[in-house]
Amino acid sequence: MFWLFAAFAIGGALMCITRRSPVASALWLVETLFSLAAIFVLLDAQFIAALQVMVYAGAIMVLFLFVIMLLNLGRERATDMRGWTGRLVALALGLVLVTELWVLVRSPLAGPIQLPAGSLSRVAQERGVVGVISDSLFRTYLVPFEVTSILLLAAIVGAVVLAKRRL
Amino acid sequence: MNEIPPAVSWTWLVVALPLAGFVANGALSFFAPHAKRAISAVGVGVLVASFAVALLVVRAVGAAPPEEPWILTYWSWMPAGSLQLNLAFQVDQLSAVMLMVVTGVSALIHIYSVGYMGEDPGYARYFAYLNLFVCFMLVLVLGANFPVMFVGWEGVGLCSYLLIGFWYEDKVNADAGKKAFIMNRIGDFGFLVAMFLIFQATGSLTFREVFAAAPAIFELGGPTITLITLMLFLGCTGKSAQIPLYTWLPDAMAGPTPVSALIHAATMVTAGVYLVARTNVLFAMAPVSSAVVAGVGAITAVFAATIALKQWDIKKIIAYSTVSQLGYMFLGVGVGAYASGIFHLATHAFFKALMFLSAGSVIHALHHAYHATGRHEDAQDLRNMGGLRRYLPWTAALMWIGGLANIGVPPLAGFFSKDDILARTFARGHEAGIYYLFWALGAVGALLTAIYMTRLLVYTFHGPNRTGEREAGHLHEAPWVMTGPLVVLGLGAVTAGAVNLPAVLPGAEWLARWLEPVTLLGGQYLLESHLGTATEWTLLALAAGIAALGIFGAWRLLQPAALKPAREAPAETGIQRVLLRKYYVDELYDTLFVRPTAWLSDRVLWKIIDAFIIDGVAVNGVGRLARFAGWVGSRLQTGQVGTYVVLFVLGTIVLLRALLRS
Amino acid sequence: MLLGPALAVSAILFSLGVAGVLLRRNAIIIFMCVELMLNAANLAFVTLAQQLGPEGQVIVFFVMAVAAAEAAVGLAIVLAIYRHKQTLDIKDINLLRG
Numbered sequence: 001m002f003w004l005f006a007a008f009a010i011g012g013a014l015m016c017i018t019r020r021s022p023v024a025s026a027l028w029l030v031e032t033l034f035s036l037a038a039i040f041v042l043l044d045a046q047f048i049a050a051l052q053v054m055v056y057a058g059a060i061m062v063l064f065l066f067v068i069m070l071l072n073l074g075r076e077r078a079t080d081m082r083g084w085t086g087r088l089v090a091l092a093l094g095l096v097l098v099t100e101l102w103v104l105v106r107s108p109l110a111g112p113i114q115l116p117a118g119s120l121s122r123v124a125q126e127r128g129v130v131g132v133i134s135d136s137l138f139r140t141y142l143v144p145f146e147v148t149s150i151l152l153l154a155a156i157v158g159a160v161v162l163a164k165r166r167l
Numbered sequence: 168m169n170e171i172p173p174a175v176s177w178t179w180l181v182v183a184l185p186l187a188g189f190v191a192n193g194a195l196s197f198f199a200p201h202a203k204r205a206i207s208a209v210g211v212g213v214l215v216a217s218f219a220v221a222l223l224v225v226r227a228v229g230a231a232p233p234e235e236p237w238i239l240t241y242w243s244w245m246p247a248g249s250l251q252l253n254l255a256f257q258v259d260q261l262s263a264v265m266l267m268v269v270t271g272v273s274a275l276i277h278i279y280s281v282g283y284m285g286e287d288p289g290y291a292r293y294f295a296y297l298n299l300f301v302c303f304m305l306v307l308v309l310g311a312n313f314p315v316m317f318v319g320w321e322g323v324g325l326c327s328y329l330l331i332g333f334w335y336e337d338k339v340n341a342d343a344g345k346k347a348f349i350m351n352r353i354g355d356f357g358f359l360v361a362m363f364l365i366f367q368a369t370g371s372l373t374f375r376e377v378f379a380a381a382p383a384i385f386e387l388g389g390p391t392i393t394l395i396t397l398m399l400f401l402g403c404t405g406k407s408a409q410i411p412l413y414t415w416l417p418d419a420m421a422g423p424t425p426v427s428a429l430i431h432a433a434t435m436v437t438a439g440v441y442l443v444a445r446t447n448v449l450f451a452m453a454p455v456s457s458a459v460v461a462g463v464g465a466i467t468a469v470f471a472a473t474i475a476l477k478q479w480d481i482k483k484i485i486a487y488s489t490v491s492q493l494g495y496m497f498l499g500v501g502v503g504a505y506a507s508g509i510f511h512l513a514t515h516a517f518f519k520a521l522m523f524l525s526a527g528s529v530i531h532a533l534h535h536a537y538h539a540t541g542r543h544e545d546a547q548d549l550r551n552m553g554g555l556r557r558y559l560p561w562t563a564a565l566m567w568i569g570g571l572a573n574i575g576v577p578p579l580a581g582f583f584s585k586d587d588i589l590a591r592t593f594a595r596g597h598e599a600g601i602y603y604l605f606w607a608l609g610a611v612g613a614l615l616t617a618i619y620m621t622r623l624l625v626y627t628f629h630g631p632n633r634t635g636e637r638e639a640g641h642l643h644e645a646p647w648v649m650t651g652p653l654v655v656l657g658l659g660a661v662t663a664g665a666v667n668l669p670a671v672l673p674g675a676e677w678l679a680r681w682l683e684p685v686t687l688l689g690g691q692y693l694l695e696s697h698l699g700t701a702t703e704w705t706l707l708a709l710a711a712g713i714a715a716l717g718i719f720g721a722w723r724l725l726q727p728a729a730l731k732p733a734r735e736a737p738a739e740t741g742i743q744r745v746l747l748r749k750y751y752v753d754e755l756y757d758t759l760f761v762r763p764t765a766w767l768s769d770r771v772l773w774k775i776i777d778a779f780i781i782d783g784v785a786v787n788g789v790g791r792l793a794r795f796a797g798w799v800g801s802r803l804q805t806g807q808v809g810t811y812v813v814l815f816v817l818g819t820i821v822l823l824r825a826l827l828r829s
Numbered sequence: 830m831l832l833g834p835a836l837a838v839s840a841i842l843f844s845l846g847v848a849g850v851l852l853r854r855n856a857i858i859i860f861m862c863v864e865l866m867l868n869a870a871n872l873a874f875v876t877l878a879q880q881l882g883p884e885g886q887v888i889v890f891f892v893m894a895v896a897a898a899e900a901a902v903g904l905a906i907v908l909a910i911y912r913h914k915q916t917l918d919i920k921d922i923n924l925l926r927g
């Protein structure tokens with residue numbers, strides 16, 4: 001199952017970065033996000049999966065599409081991909097990066113805390129999917145939680161101001 | 168050490184007075200160059216005063232001759248670790264003799280210059296330089312250690328350059344000055360190397376310490392001492408114009424005649440002889456070097472005399488004569504007769520200065536004559552002279568006295584001093600045959616001296632006058648301010664011989680005995696060599712005979728009537744041309760040394776090293792490199808987001824790499 | 830359990846995002862690739878949350894919130910730029926040039 005969704009995610013990402021039309025790219029990104037949500041579920045992060053679909057795929061990507069439509073970028077005449085040099089550079093750097101990350105991943109990342117296997121799913125069963133994070137969120141990380149709302153407020157105001165035709 | 172007499176403690180004044188004269192005249196040359204009376208008063212006054220003080224000092228030395236020299240230390244110059252160099256003067260018998268010669272002859276020449284240079288626009292500058300020269304020369308002879316002496320050594324070289332090129336607007340004169348200075352420099356290199364070696368071996372540069380330590384430190388005839396003395400002698404060949412560094416002296420005649428008299432006859436060129444005499448213990452310990460000194464001296468004596476035979480310029484003849492006589496002096500000190508060398512130095516100062524100054528009178532007269540008639544002939548060419556004894560009787564008489572003294576006619580001074588040297592050379596003959604050869608060279612040189620000197624005098628003063636009909640009316644004797652010093656010098660040339668008469672005569676060898684405390688150290692290495700009385704008398708007679716032979720031979724063979732004035736004279740051919748052209752030595756040096764050096768300087772040092780490497784690579788290259796680095800940096804600031812992103816990612820990769828390593 | 834492969838996927842997605850940013854010239858598409866990178870990071874966090882505790886998921890929560898804010902503001906900026914220059918090609922947006 002995991003591999004299926006992984007394949008979808010990676011394929012979607014590939015499509016996203018290579019499509020000519022911005023709308024197509026956006027839609028492929030949505031597909032990728034959905035696959036990721038599925039993977040989240042498989043990783044015992046059901047609440048996060050839901051959030052992913054609602055917030056990311058549902059709100060952010062919709063916003064993207066709005067802007068694309070607004071700017072009338074629907075049909076693309078010439079490709080906006082870079083020339084051969086650019087592609088080479090992108091390919092090279094991408095490969096290097098993935099190699100490095102892979103090596104990093106392989107290296108021992110043993111941390112001090114190690115939950116017993118499957119413990120997260122047990123917590124989910126006991127307290128519900130949201131309960132997994134509720135403790136941390138509303139106790140330890142309460143302040144960041146509140147700050148985030150202020151951040152969102154600032155973002156709203158900023159977006160409105162920046163997008164005005166006339167200040 | 169004995170107590171220093173009060174008069175001796177005034178020695179510094181002897182040096183300080185000419186220095187003050189230099190400063191004063193220098194200032195006058197800027198502010199009041201036409202204040203002739205003031206300049207003369209200062210210029211001559213300081214010299215006369217200096218001479219007076221020197222006289223007192225010498226009298227004190229004479230009254231209580233010191234066994235050890237009196238050292239007067241004025242100033243700590245270079246305290247450098249174990250080496251303590253002071254500005255110190257040394258007063259002993261040798262420096263006393265040199266003091267007398269230098270201040271005395273200088274004072275007379277200064278007086279003469281008042282007349283000779285009277286109409287020159289650079290009058291103040293002339294006296295300034297002349298005073299400075301005397302100051303440096305005195306530093307040279309009074310120095311108590313090698314560096315102080317070297318200061319004087321260099322200083323007189325500098326003044327020589329300044330004075331030779333006095334009329335610098337004419338390139339020939341400037342070139343002559345440069346030539347003198349550069350050739351001196353080559354010699355100075357030898358002096359410096361010798362100084363370094365001496366310091367390395369003995370740890371000191373003070374005369375007293377070095378000479379005291381020398382017998383213990385150096386191996387007799389060993390390589391170190393030989394090298395040191397040869398290097399010192401190299402300095403002497405430069406300063407005193409011996410082979411191979413003599414070619415600057417004839418060219419130096421481009422300077423005013425009193426300069427030639429003072430610097431290139433009486434004082435500066437004798438510095439080399441003084442050096443050898445002062446460091447006699449070092450030379451005595453290196454028999455090879457001493458032989459070289461004697462040999463070079465003898466060869467130079469003959470060589471220069473042959474050149475003088477065919478020169479037409481009156482000053483050049485006297486110049487080559489100087490080179491030749493210096494050769495005799497070196498012959499003297501080379502065979503260990505240090506006192507004899509100094510003796511000849513002193514007598515030569517008299518008669519050579521006399522010769523030069525008399526020649527100056529002659530030239531002065533001809534200049535006036537040509538000036539009056541508007542012609543531009545060479546006032547120094549013998550072929551334009553002739554029969555001048557009718558017009559310049561005093562000059563003629565005095566120049567004859569000087570000439571005879573130079574030739575060595577008894578009882579004039581030159582006879583005794585030259586004979587002294589030759590006798591001592593001969594006396595060492597039984598040690599090694601080469602000394603007989605040197606003696607023979609000396610004798611040949613004496614004959615040649617007689618010939619060329621007589622030629623000079625006859626062509627100048629006797630026979631028909633070739634100056635020209637109209638000029639003849641303008642020829643007249645020099646003013647008294649010029650003739651007066653000539654008379655004094657003439658007296659010296661006549662009587663100075665009494666100072667060191669040969670052993671067989673009563674009252675003999677006074678100077679040698681007086682200088683004994685100085686020459687003692689060196690003398691102990693010389694084998695006792697005494698000539699038998701008969702041999703001495705024979706040699707005396709021989710010397711006189713050679714002189715007479717030369718004079719009469721030349722008198723007979725010369726035909727002054729057959730000469731034509733310089734403008735119409737035919738070119739020389741054959742051997743005469745070789746002699747006239749000084750054996751083409753200058754041309755040889757030019758090809759061997761001057762041209763390659765000039766080529767090297769132009770092609771390599773200038774074009775490649777200076778322009779290309781230093782300017783191009785180092786200076787401009789650094790600039791260009793900086794600009795290039797800046798350009799590279801600027802390429803990063805494209806303003807393109809894409810570029811920045813790439814750099815971003817690159818940075819991240821590098822960071823991850825670093826993470827990986829740790 | 831799924832640690833290794835999931836992290837691998839995360840790495841690949843991230844690199845793809847980087848490649849996309851380097852490849853494309855359209856500002857909005859670049860933006861989308863940045864979002865892709867953020868998601869890859871989220872995946873990594875969630876994966877590790879399985880091992881190390883729910884803090885990972887809390888972080889993802891915050892990341893999403895911030896991503897939303899950032900997307901809003903960023904798109905507003907893109908809009909403003911489009912109004913000015915009539916183009917979204919980042920090659921033409923070079924006023925930062927030094």
